Amino acid sequence: MLALTVKANTSLELTVTYAGNTNATIDDVAKRAHVSAMTVSRYLNDTGPVAAKTAQRIHAAIVDLNYIPHQGARALAARKTNTIGLILPEMNDIFFFQLIRGVQQAIAGQQIDLLLYSAATRGKPDVLNLPLGPHNTDGLLVFTDGLDETTLRRLHAKQFPIVMLYRTPPADLEIPTVLIENRQGAYDMVTHLVRCGHNRIAFLAGSADNEDAVWREAGYREALAAHELALISPLCASADFDEAAAANVVTHWLATGQEMDAIFAADDVSAHGAIRAVQAAGLGVPDDIAVVGFDDALLSQYIDPPLTTVRAPTEEAGRRAAAQLLRLIEGDSAELLTLLPTEIIIRQSCGWLSSNADTSQNHPTTKPD
Amino acid sequence: MLALTVKANTSLELTVTYAGNTNATIDDVAKRAHVSAMTVSRYLNDTGPVAAKTAQRIHAAIVDLNYIPHQGARALAARKTNTIGLILPEMNDIFFFQLIRGVQQAIAGQQIDLLLYSAATRGKPDVLNLPLGPHNTDGLLVFTDGLDETTLRRLHAKQFPIVMLYRTPPADLEIPTVLIENRQGAYDMVTHLVRCGHNRIAFLAGSADNEDAVWREAGYREALAAHELALISPLCASADFDEAAAANVVTHWLATGQEMDAIFAADDVSAHGAIRAVQAAGLGVPDDIAVVGFDDALLSQYIDPPLTTVRAPTEEAGRRAAAQLLRLIEGDSAELLTLLPTEIIIRQSCGWLSSNADTSQNHPTTKPD
DNA sequence: TCATATAATGTTAGCGCTAACTGTTAAGGC
DNA sequence: GCCTTAACAGTTAGCGCTAACATTATATGA
Incomplete structure (x- = not known):
């Protein structure tokens, strides 16, 4: 030995x-x-x-x-693995921990194992290269595009329990899904900016093929309309959830004399880029131009100025998704759609305190409307 | 349906x-x-x-x-699960992702699954409550105190393949282990502080029952001796890897008139606390007192001033540990000890640039020595 | 041409467990 | 006492796969 x-x-x-x-x-x-x-x-x-x-x-x-x-023998005889799988497209942010922790909470004390697969390090799974499935799990949690549609359809056709996270399933597949209120969150954020006194609000959109991005832009547009603000076309550009791209767009806006008093970035990373561009142009955030984001990334509270942003209940999303999956596995019914509310986190980049503290109005601090 | x-x-x-x-x-x-x-x-x-x-x-x-x-059937017939387990005490830091990613890299393309267990959410495993083991894995990666010694001994007695990470196994058990150079890293950091011109170097130790903490303090003490600096007893206190505790200790030092020109915190969290305490006392970091940490936590580059710290090759640790485990599983021999070098990350909190930039000496930027 | 090696496939048994069924025993009601 | 009912335990078969061995086809060389 x-x-x-x-x-x-x-x-x-x-x-x-x-x-x-x-x-x-x-x-x-x-x-x-x-x-x-x-x-x-x-x-x-x-x-x-x-x-x-x-x-x-x-x-x-x-x-x-x-x-x-012996789990294998058990799985074979009982036709049940007592294992669920979580497929992630990548693992590079605290975000995923919150998700995983939520999942673990849901299966805690139930003798269920969690098999983890992250496409980033092992290549996208496809029909004949399926790391997680009926052969080693009782059900699957699929986060965003961790699994391609063909595989999804195939598994669904076998009535294999699947719950999707942060991604709407193909319209004809009845797959339970857990989503966050992207549209409402964006709407609320715009409303907050309006309340801060801003009315020329630019938007740094995400990639058009990203579902979150689409809904966030929709919320932005709806909110503008609701507050009777005109959509200023040049001030709604794509920054692809990328810091440098966002900085470029903002720099270009400023160089071409576009007027704006606030920038709403569709995620915190591009908000970060926007802040840097504004500051590089010799302007102040939020005094000259307010900048807000979406996601409440780990770093957002540490940047200068601390970023006002929208937070999604990630841990709860994981918990709820896993709970739905367990129901499905048990043969119970699961809700087809779980929509989780987002929350506005007010810090300093939106100019709330500087412009409104002196009005002495009684405003809630974290969730105005 | x-x-x-x-x-x-x-x-x-x-x-x-x-x-x-x-x-x-x-x-x-x-x-x-x-x-x-x-x-x-x-x-x-x-x-x-x-x-x-x-x-x-x-x-x-x-x-x-x-x-x-069907994996269960395979496992039963072939007496092999093609799965390895990773036991973590918790999952709350980017650090663990680097570890997991390293593990996934090591098993990539080998048809091996990764079963994840985090004690934090499901309670510490013991002899009769073993989430991961011979019944569902071919081998185990045990990070720090994810598994108690009794269970460890039991598994080892069965000759079950185990590789430990960041924890020395009990002296009488021949379990392959992957450790980082805590002692050398601390030694190097003190050396760097000395080169920065500091000679009254305080130390904020971690908890005495933490293995990392012990080695880091040992490195600190050795380095002081090597540079013929006296160990100033009051300036070597435990901060328990806690931000508030660290701030308290430093505040107390300053209030009682302790003289020091640098503080070496045994981890970045307590370094953060130290910086806040120094600044709260109206002093500047690094101009009045330099502060350095250990770990290179995600936030360390973003705090003010950016923290000089020691970085461990976490991803590689995961990769190497998994590689050793696979060897063990294959029946090949594995190295009993893998010791990975740490690296000093020089940012601004150590005062390197401000005190040495003008000397025009040719110093390496990231790894002196 | 036929022995002989080796490539290619098949057969049998069993991995460790549980579903479904078949007993067996004890307790309670009349 | 007898029958019913439930509590308790055992038997049989098979989950889907692979190790070990057995067998058959094909190729090779003398």
């Missing part, structure tokens, strides 16, 4: 090797407890009555033998 | 329910390709010769049937 290897050209190196290992089976436990394997199974899964005395003997045998049921 | 439910007291709600699903088995594939199941198995696992024509037919059958091998 322990092998010492001396390499001639280096100093002494310690290495280990293991031989194959063996584990106690349910039959071992059964023999030691003087019952049949089936009774042990009943004891373990609570699928039938077991006399107190028998249960004690079984328990003792399990402890003595360090017995842990 | 789709059930519409109308709840009397609310509006129309859409819900879905799924019935059980069925999947193609290896026998279905075998029949369709007019071969035996064994040949399909050979084709899939490359465990024996299969004629080109036969392979084609099998491939076609697999595609036609959307066949994916």
Whole structure:
């Protein structure tokens, strides 16, 4: 079991090797407890009555033998893996932790494992390269575009339990989905900017193929209309959720003499770019131009000035999605759509305090309307 | 498959329910390709010769049937799960992503799944409540204190492959371990502070029961000795890796007239607290007192002033640990100790630029020494 | 041409567990 | 006492796959 290897050209190196290992089976436990394997199974899964005395003997045998049921065998016999899968397109932000933590909360104490797959490091899954599916999970949580539509359709056709997160499923597929209020959040943010006294509000949109981006722009447009503000076409440009692109757009606006008193960026990253561009032009945020974002990224409270933004309940999204999936797996009904509210986080980049503190009006601090 | 439910007291709600699903088995594939199941198995696992024509037919059958091998059955028959487990004590920092990403890189393209368990949300695992182990994985990556010593010993006694991360195993257990150069990193940082011109260097230690903390303090003490600086006892206090505690200690130092020109915090969080305390006392960082940390946390480059700190190669740690584990699983030998070098990240809080830029000396920018 | 190697496939058994069924025993009602 | 009912335990079969061995086709060399 322990092998010492001396390499001639280096100093002494310690290495280990293991031989194959063996584990106690349910039959071992059964023999030691003087019952049949089936009774042990009943004891373990609570699928039938077991006399107190028998249960004690079984328990003792399990402890003595360090017995842990083999999941593969269980999955095979019971046709259930007790595992759910989470497919993420990537993993590079605190955001995903909140999501994962939510999922773990939902499965806590239920003897369910979480298999994690992130497309970023292993390539996009497709029909014949499916890392997670009916073969190793009871159901799947699919975040945004972690899974292509073909695979999604195929799994759905097999009636495999799936819950989607932050992505609307194809219109003809009845897949339960958890979404956040992108449209309403954007609408609320514009309303807040208006209340701050801004009325020439520019918009840095995200990529057109991004679902979040589309809804956020829709909310922006609706809010402008609702507040009877004209949409100034040149002031609504795409920044692709990119910091440099956002900075470029804003710099161009300023150079061409576009007038604006606020910039609403469709995400915090482009808001960051916008702030830098405004400051680089010698203007102040929020005094000359207010800048707000969307997402409440980890860094947004630390940048200068601290960013006013829209926050989504990520952890709860994970929790709710997992809960729906568990219902689906149990054969219960799940809600087709769970829409979670967003919340405006007011910091300093919107100019709320500087322009309104002196009016002494009684405004809520975090969620005005 | 789709059930519409109308709840009397609310509006129309859409819900879905799924019935059980069925999947193609290896026998279905075998029949369709007019071969035996064994040949399909050979084709899939490359465990024996299969004629080109036969392979084609099998491939076609697999595609036609959307066949994916059942992992449970595989695990049962082959006595191998093709899954590794990662046990984390918690998941609340970008740090863990780097780790996970490293692990995923190591298993990429090898048909190995990653089972994730975080103790924080599901309670510490113990002997009879083992979420990950021989029953569902081929081996385990244990980060710091994700697993208690008893369980560790039990698994090790079964010769179950384990690799530990950031934690030294009990002295009598030959468990391969991946550690970072805490001691050397701290030593290097003190050396850097000395080069910056500081010689009264305070230390904010971590908790005594934390392995990282112990080594970092050891490195600090060694470096002081090496540079013939006296250890000023009152200036070496525990801040427990806590921001508020660190701020308190520093405030107390300043209030009691302790003289120092630099503070070395054993992690970035307490460094942050130290900076705030120094600034709150009306002093400047680094001009009056330099402050440096350890870890290179995500936020450290954004705080004011940007923090000089020690960075560990987290992603590589994950990669190396997983690689060692795979070797162990294959029955190959694994290195008992992998020690990864740390790197000093010089930003502004150490006073390097302000005190040395004018000397025009040719210093490396990130890694002195 | 036939032995002999090797490529290609098939057969059998069993991995460890649980579903579905079949007993067996004890308790309670009349 | 007998029958019913439930509590409790055992038996049988098979989940889907692969290890180990057995067998057959094909190629190679003397």
